[in-house]
Amino acid sequence: MKVAKWFCVLLICFVLNHTKLFAFDSIASRPIKLPKHYFNTTIYGNFYIPTQRTLDTVNKVSERLKSYKISQLTLGFTTPIYTKDYYNKDSTRIKNLHFLLTGGLTNLYLNFGGISEHTLSKTYLGFRGLYNNGKRSIFFVEVAPFITQDRGYRTTRTLRLSTTLLYNCSVNDRFSFRIGFTRSFLYGNLFNLPYVGVRIGRLDKVNLSLQFPRSVTLSIPSGKYISTSLYAKPQGGFYTFSNHDSIELGSIYDHKTMYFGRTEFLLGTRIDVTPSKHINCYLSGGLTTGNNIQFFPTSGKANMINRYDKNYKQKIKNGLFVDFGVVIKFGKTKSIYNNIQMYNAVDMNNSNSSGDNNLQHTNTELLKSNVKLGKSKTDDVIDLIDAQDLY
16 A cells, blocks of 8 residues: 555656656747847827917017917837848847838817917828848948828828938937938928938946037936936928918918928927836926917928918917926847947937927837846857846
């Protein structure tokens, strides 16, 4: 009887032990899925609202409009669609090519006190490419067509195109500069502008970035989960506007459709909170200054030099603003640990938002990839480790 009991115990142990081994063998036999891309699929939302301001009633159109109040909602995404690494003879990765798809929607809720409320929209879908030569150079290109419309009025749909071409030179981990070109509607009209930028300081530490015509930013990491920044940047757009309220422009009352342009400069402070590697929330506020609004007749045509001719322009008083948003990232990415070139590529992707909106995403992935990893016997292991997983 005792022998039978011991036999049963040994049999059970044997079965459990071999079941466990088979399970490990089954897991080991599965192919390991390595990340395909260096960039996450990202979706983001942003809501911006400044204070209401009274217009100068000396102008006849301003007297009709009375006051100016806006709010702006932006939803967007960026997703990698192709990544190619190039290796030298000893299998060291030295170059890579990236293609991404971008898109989104911006709704500008425009409320003049003297006429009905308008919802001006911008829907965009863009293509973005980056090439890293593995040494000092990164090339960036984005083509972003978009459609503007006054919601509820199909006849106001207008197709436009914004583009950006950039070259980034990484002199070292504390200094880089950019030169290029941008075709943008950010300043309330069509502008073809040179793009000139410089960064001083490491991207994962305190750094100062001056990027004309986009932004000036002083970034100050404050720990694992919090980052603060001081910034100055333009914000605006160029929309199609339905003149069903019959706003008078000059001696003409019957402009059924017009173009509306707005621009402002924000001086603000921003706090980013990153509770996990996949979520980033931020809140900012400050002073909105240099505000201008403009109306343009649709009969006017722009060219590379003259842009659109305006029939009405009004300066808006300074005010305060609040801006907040959330960024959600999906999936794992290839390791960029201690890779200066890829740090700059990620920064170029984050600082050039899709749709010509000038929304910047904080480089939280760079701050978290600064974690010190233990020494490994082979360099190949680094691709299986995501430094962000340590958080």
